[in-house]
Amino acid sequence: MLRILLIDDNPNDRLLAIRQLEREFIDLQVEQVAVAEELAQALERGQFDLVVTDYQLRWSNGLEVLRATKARYPDCPVIMFTNSGTQEIAVEAMKSGLDDYVVKSPQHQIRLSAAVRSALQQVETRQKAANLEARFQTLLNRLNVGIYRASLDGALLECNPAFLRLIGLGTLPQEQTSQFIEPYFQLEDHAQLISQLRQIDEVRDREMQLRRADGNLIWVRVSQTFTQMSGNAIIDGLIEDISDRKHAELEREQLLIREHAARMEAEAEKQNYSLLSEASRLLASSLDYHATLTNLANLVVPTLADCCFIDVVESNLRVFEEPIIAAVTPEIEALALVLRRLYSNSIDADFGVRNVLTTGKPQLVSDASDAFLSAMTQDLEHLRLMRQINTQSYMIVPLVARDRKLGTITFLTNQPNRRYIRTNLAMAKALAQRAATAIDNARLYQQAIDANRIKDEFLAVLSHEIRTPLNPILGWAKLLRSNKLDQKKTAFALETIERNALLQTKLIEDLLDISRILRGKLSLNVCPVDLATIVRAAMETVRLSAEVKSIQIHSELDSTVGQVFGDSGRLQQVVWNLLSNAIKFTPEGGQVEVYLKPIGSQAQIQITDTGKGISLDFLPYVFDTFRQADSATTRKFGGLGLGLAIVRYLVEMHGGTVSAESLGEGQGATFIVNLPMIVTDSLVSSEESNTTAAYPSGFDNLQILAVDDDPDSLELVTFILEGCGATVRAVSSAAEVLAALAQSRPDLLVSDIGMPEMDGYMLLRQVRLLPPEQGGQIPAIALTAYAGEGNEQQAISAGFQAHISKPIDPAQLIATIANLVQEAKDR
Known part of the structure; x- marks a missing residue:
């Protein structure tokens, strides 16, 4: 049934309209409205499908009827059927939602039925479209x-x-x-x-x-x-x-790999004993461990690997520049050489050789797929080389002997049917253990030879140095007993005996000091000491020796240097030893310069001479006990070589450091002693005045989120910032940062860059995707051991506001945060 609401105050017009509509629509119900009350009631009931209204009504007009209808029933079609409207009225009505406009006249009345039918079809079409859109949206949302x-x-x-x-x-x-x-x-x-x-x-x-x-x-x-x-x-x-499918495929692959591994393990067991036996024979054949390690690399290729390279390190530096490497083809060897050099400069401290050297733990990668390598490293050159070698699997094992890390062995295969498993790793570790033992034995043997040589040289020098002053003492003593010397010669003899006796006393004191040091029995009488007084006293002691050789001693002692806690006698011994050495090794007419100045919270004593200098080969050993640059019988300068060893020990007992610098033989030497000054109120106020900006009062209300996977670094950052009054939330992973931001919004993020799973760059990209109210625009500082200019630019490009390299300078960190906080306030 079609229900039409007909609004017209002229009964004749209503009759004409109804007759016209009844001709077209059989099942028709028309509700007639002639007055305002009837319209209000009809709109309230709403039981109609379409509205036909006149424009000119005694109580209103068609536009008002149109607006009232659309206000309640926006989808209900409305047709204006009138002879009193104008074109302007028709346009305005169409803008207000009118579906059609029909003029009351004999020739136009037939259009009323067509207009009604068209309007109803449009309603039906719109409804179908809406239903279709709703079903489509529901389907889209449920997909x-x-x-x-x-x-x-x-x-x-x-x-x-x-x-x-x-x-x-x-x-x-x-x-x-x-x-x-x-x-x-x-x-x-x-x-x-x-x-x-x-x-x-x-x-x-x-x-x-x-x-x-x-x-x-x-x-x-x-x-x-x-x-x-x-x-x-x-x-x-x-x-x-498709993760579930991939995981299922991976499980099937792992099953096949395990089955294959079991077969390989059985085969490997057959080969292991003979390989270990041959490796042991090779490693024991010579004390030249470069040659024996080269033989070992050649032994395991291709039995255990398609490429093997060995690195031996000492003090984190490679011992051999010439590579120890073996490969199945020259092409793979050339690529492996580049890869080996890359490992030395790699920024990926959590991956590969550098990680094994740092942790001392082996790495086994059974399936070196692109996905795995891409997840482990961001170094595109590293990825390119691994792909060129067609790496399928690899192992890196440390060389460890007596808890000392001596290097690494890398085993790599590019054969698709070979995947390293735990049995292979056990074999690699056994080989590495034998290789490390061979290296250690060779080093111990060399150290024993060096120790014997040094001992023999020291005993020879000791004998010489003790006998030398005894000769004039005994000789002049015999002459004095003969009573044949006049008064002048007697005085000269006594002076010579006294001088050589004092020299022998100094030798004995040095030997006793070294003995106390070796037994841990040397003690200090500590009290506040003025270093300027110590330096002046030492200079006065050696002044006569300098004048004999016409050596000028120039000094600059800064009066602002504070006191240090120390033993005044032992500190004077340190300065006297260094000055005596400088005068001893400086030729006649030379110069010695003495400086005392403050360097931050340290007092620095610097003694420079224009003398013999120190060879670059001997410089690292200049403070070693019993070591002398020249121990030959033809040497020009006497002494036991104990003075500088005693200096180092005494300085370190005072919490300080000593170092030596020289451009080489004949170019003089400089010795630098740094000692911690006593922190006084004046020193603190001076430092605070220089770093006022580094400790702003705004830190009291500052909420800082800090992340670093290294516990020591994280604790240091937390200690620095909490010491300034900030509240620090310390977390150890990027995932914890995202979780923390979901709970609260801190004022600042301090993030390490080199973290596993998600590094600092990836973390900040995720943070910047968050809305501002969830911390998406939080100021961020990058802390990283990667200190190059490119790393700083990468950090800024990733969205960090600042980049600070490790090791962290506390003042720089605090000043950087203060600047960011101030910039935020200015905005």
Whole structure:
């Protein structure tokens, strides 16, 4: 049944309209309205499908009726049937939602039925479209497949809930930027997708890994199309989570690998004993461990590896520049050489050789797939070399002997049917243990030879140095007993005896000091000491020796140097030893310079001479006990070589440091002693005046979120900032940062860069995707051991406001934070 509300105050016109409508519509019900009260009641009931109204009404007009109807029933069609309207009225009515306008006249009345039918069809069409849209939207929302539309630069235009769930976001961020999509794809995958879209406009069923907002990787299947809409480049994408299938495939692969590994393990067991036996024979054949390690590398290729290289280190430096390497082909050897050099300069301290050297723990990678390597390192050159070698699996084991890390052995295979397993790792560790023992034995043997040589040289020098003053003592003593010397010669004899006796006393005192040091029996009488007084007393003691050789002693003693806690006698012994050495090794007419000055909280004594100098080969050993640059019988300068060893020990007992510098033989030497000054009120106020900006009062209310996977570094940063009054929340991973931001919004983020799973750059990209109220615009400082200019630019490009290299300078960290806080206030 069609129900029509007919509004007209002329009964004749209403009758004409009804007759006209009844001709077209059989099942028709017309409710007539002639006065305002009837209209109000009809609108209240609302039992009609369509409204036909006159324009000119005694109580109102058709426009008001139209607006009242649309206000209550916006989807109800309204037709104006009038002979009193104008074109302007018709236009205004159409703007207000009128469906049709029919003129009352004999020739136009027939249009009323057509207008009604057309309006009803439009209502039906709109309803169907709305229903279709609702069903489509419901289907889109219920799909478990992510659907999105984005611009070519990666700005997200629209998406369904499944897409947000897939990338790990609950809601779409309010503020979006370009490249919203790109961070979720692996770098190379995204570049390849865009390249293919530009070439052929579509990508079908590409499988790849996606990094969710929480940093976890999932496997997805991606299809994309590229179109132009209104002059804009548009990407329509479909992403399906296939992680379950991939995990099932991986489990099947792992099962096959385990079965293969079991077979390989059995085969490996047969080969291991003979290989270990031959390796032991080789390593024991010579004390030249470079040659024996080279033989070992050649032994394990190709039995255990397709490429093997060995690095021996001492004090974190390579012992051999010439590489110890073996490979199945010259091409792989050449690539491995480049890879080996790369390891030395690698920034990936948590990956590969550097990590094994740092931790002392072996690394076993059974499946060195692209996905694994990409997840472990951001170094594109490293990835390129591993792919060129066609690396399938590798092991890196440390060389450890007596708890000392001596280097590493890397075993690498490029054969698809060879995957290293725990049995292979056990074999590699056994080989490494034998190699480390061989290296250690060779070093111990060499050290024993050196120790024997040094002992023999020292005993020879000791004998010489003790006998030398005895000769004039005994000789002049015999002459004195003969009573044949006149008064002048007697005085000369006594002076000679006294001088040589004092020299012998000094030798004995040095020997006793060394004995006390070796037994840990040397003690200090500590009290506040003025270093200027100590230095002047030592200079006065050696002044006569300097004048005999016409050596000028120039001194500059800064009066602002504070006191130190120390033993005045032992400190004077330190300065006297260094001055005596300078005068001893400086030729006649030379010069010795003595400086005392403050360096921060340290007092520095610097003694420079124009004398013999120190060879660059001997410089690292200048403070060693019993070591002398020249121990030959033809040497020009006497002494036991104990003075500088005593100096180092006494300085270190006072909490200080001593170092030596020289450009080489004949170019003089400089000795530098640093001692901690006593912190006084004047010193503190002076330092505070220099770093006023570094300790602003605003730190009292500052909330700081700090993240570093290294506990010691994290504790240091926390201690520095809490010492300034800030409240610090310390966490050890990027995931904990995201969780903390979800709970509260701190004022500042201080983040390490080199962290496992998600580094500082990836973390900040995730943070910047958050809305401002959730910390998306939080100021951030990067702390990193990667201190190059490129690293600083990378940090700023990633969204950090500042970059501070490790080791951390507390004043720089605090000043940087203060500047960021002030900039935030100024904004």
